[in-house]
Amino acid sequence: MYGFIDFTLLNVLAGSTLLCAVAALVGTFALLRREALLGDALAHAALPGICLAYMIVGDKSLPALLAGALATALTAAACHRFILWASPLKEDAALGISLSVFYGSGIVLLTKIQGLGFGTQAGLKSFLFGSAATMLPSDVKFLVALALVVAVLLGLFFKELKLAIFDPEFATTQGYPVRMLDVLLTMLLAGVIVAGLRIAGVVLMVAATIVPPAAARQWSDRLGIVLLLAALLGGVSGALGAYASAVSPWLKTGPAIVVVGSMLFLLSVLCSPRRGVLARWLRERHTRLRIEEDHLLRDLYLVCEERGDFAAVVGFVDLLGMRGLTPGQLRRVAHRLISRGLLRSEPDGLRLTDRGIRAAQRVVIRHRLWETFLSKQLNLPSDHLHRDAEEMEHVIDDALLRDLQEQLGYPTTDPHGRRIPKETDQ
Amino acid sequence: MSQRRTAATTAAIEVHDLTVSYGAKPVLWDVDVLIPAGQIVAIVGPNGAGKSTLLKAIVGLVRPLTGWIKVFDAPFEQRRAWVAYVPQRESVDWDFPTDALDVVMMGLYGQIGWFRRPSREHRQRALQCLEQLGIAHLAQRQISQLSGGQQQRVFLARALAQNPKLYLLDEPFAGVDAATEDTIFRILRQLRDQGRTVVVVHHDLQTVADRFDYVVLLNLRLIAAGPVEEAFTAENLQRTYGGRLTALAYAAETLLRRDVARESQR
């Protein structure tokens, strides 16, 4: 008994994982072609084909229904292309039209089937909503075959497809059959969607082709990696979704998969290291803190420089006056610098430690060097230098510093006549 | 040459410390320029030098990272009615269901105000503007059926309809036939002689010397600006198109890559 349940679960798990991974693969290409929603139209356009096949064949034989679905889905894709070619209508309108008209005719056929007494059409409708829980071993075998075909085709034509998507005109001049590649991609997309409909349903199949690729796109800019990641994320959402629905029965497999996929997408958008929302926020915060710290260090340095004593204790009131900081802000910045050992807190103010002096020098060097660069190389008037240098002092790295010094001939004073310190100075 | 006004007293546009970036890519770097009123001004520079961005920043289409811009001594928002902006021709969908006259009338929408509809006089005005450009006979024509030159004329007619003091034209001569270019320049000169200011983003260096009064040379930062005779020199051109900007460009990218802060705050 337990063995049987495990076996069913294993079927569902394997099937969902495979299906979602394959859908993510073909979906990635659709996403990069900026046709993410083509799958939506294809999935809806399967309905009339299913009905027609049923009316012609007379029973719900799987191959016939699949063939019918594929046929009308591809017809819809052809209609979409035709509308784009034959009229000034744009992508979105063409998709909306093929989607609604094909689906509408499917509904007409569905009601005809009912009316003509072909028997129940319930089985046909489940084709559209999907029922992954009833996945059979034969389905899994079919999906394995499908995955193999898709993977082999995409692998074989990888570089051609990449070129055809990125720059179709160049690809044409190079003699690649761009149109055939386009047809190939559309056929693969239609094939995978139609194959998955019965298992995942229309909307959920659309999600499987859009969501994992959109998530994977956040992590990499290289097609190969995006593809692998999309397949991986798709597979993971398929497996997790199927597992979740096996654990709690009211969670239907298809929607559960999509919800897992959406969560992975959200995670990607938030957490991707370079483009992610969170990463941006952290970088922004880090920069802000760095700038505050650098400014305080430089302010201290300037006061000390004026007094000719870098070990001097600078009063809080002097520091507050320099940038209009509030006492709270000053305390927070100073606290961070103290904890990093760059400042020491004295009863009547702050003092730079040795390390602090070196850190402050770094900032001052960069500030004054940049002012010199702007003034000498770009001929900017002297009243423009400070504000710009105020920003640049935080971001000039060692390479750029050396480059600047070399270009400027290792200057010792800035345009305002102040000394540019050396890193080793005390 | 004799018609050219010498040293205009007022500045049409005052750009101060302007820095703009698209994402992490710096487009304009600390640009500081005065554009005098009553002249035909060319903004010249290589591709990606930030010419169009400067115009967009003037009309508030891109937000600067730093700096400010004044138009006739006031922020753009207060001078909207004085400014006509002519975007690049490719920036709109020419399949849009409308005719040439209607596009020209759009130039009056700002003056007509919210909710109100254009009147007969507005139609008349728009027609006159089309006439000035010699395409009144195309008034009822669907815009997708106009040639490139005619589309550009429609855009200029729309700017004329606004009756502004300042014209900002973004690459008006791209993909345009010689006849249209002549017509447009003729009209620009008329406008200048009426005391209007015309700023043109331009890419054809051949025509700068005899068709413009004032030139702004731009490549990421301001290279030079001044009357054509003074600023449009071989040396400045060399600095614009071949000058050594590597350190600045590198610095700019470093800065903006790390400093996405203010960009995303906006």
Next chain:
Amino acid sequence: MIVEEFYLLLVAATVAANCALIGSLLLLRKMVLLGDALSHAMLPGIVVAFAITGSLESAGVLLGASIFGLLAVALIERLAHTRLLEQDAAIGVVFTGLFALGVLGVSYYRSVDLDLDCILFGNIELTPFDLVHWGGLTLGPRAFWVNAATLAGNALLTTLLFKELKVSAFDPEFAHAQGLRPRLLHYLVMIAAAMTCVAAFSSVGAILVVAMLAVPPAAAYLWSRSMARMVVWSVLLGAAIGLVGYPVAYAINCSVAGAIALVSGICLVFAITLAPDRGLLARWWAWRQARLRTHALLLLTHLPSRPPGVALTELRQRLGLSERVFEAAVRYVQQHGLAERHHGRLIATEAAGRELADLPLDPSAQRADEREQAQR
């Protein structure tokens, strides 16, 4: 029965006109698929409302759906704004995610009989039986009033802000420079679309909404030369399709929504082939005429204007045209008085000289505007 049929027609026409109106605004903004997305994205709103009120007929359902419609709009805009993905992908991600949540909600409440089919396909056939009563009077189907109200709102929005909507769809940068707030208008259109979808979708189902959002505006777009005409034609065509749909459905005995979608598809085929200016036939004909004229002008350049002219066979060999094309060109120049035939030989007329002067063959003969006209 007659009354019910009348009600059904009324609802179909109102819904179709309403969707067609907002659809034309969406089409000009290239956002037709937003309708499809919205009709799916509001499912969780319906489920939540059902969970709270326990019925599908309450105003709470409308409210819940609107909230989730607006949420979807906001999410899509937000996602597209980060530039992390294209707008269509953002639409796809948002609506499938929300829909999946909705389906899970439905299966959670399965015990309370929330029929997914009924929500998804709506049921225009049932609308005549859901009537509004007021003080003993029957005021017609509720769906009619809901959709008529949103139609009124949309019509008001479109008439009051027509020129602003037009310029912000055509040239948003220019609109912005003129102080016409294109972003605000964009949001207004999206919100109106969300409200329209809620109203239409809850009474007639998703598929009809998408069909009416996409097809009548597309047909009107092909057919009209101005946006005002496009909007009016779109609304009229939408209403007409709505009215025709029911008799068709009755005749072939199928669902009304399906029949309406089918009829609209047929309308679109007509529009694409027959539309003036932008239709396939019109463009093919214009192309043929242009080619014929080019051949004729080419022929004229080889034609002497003095007797004895040139023999036709010789001319044809010189031009290297096929017989059929050559004969058409000869007919063309004769019909337009550009050449005359004397004893089997062709001589150019004075008119031909003028015609050729307009061509950019000789730089001295160029005059700007005439040249442009000749190019057209």
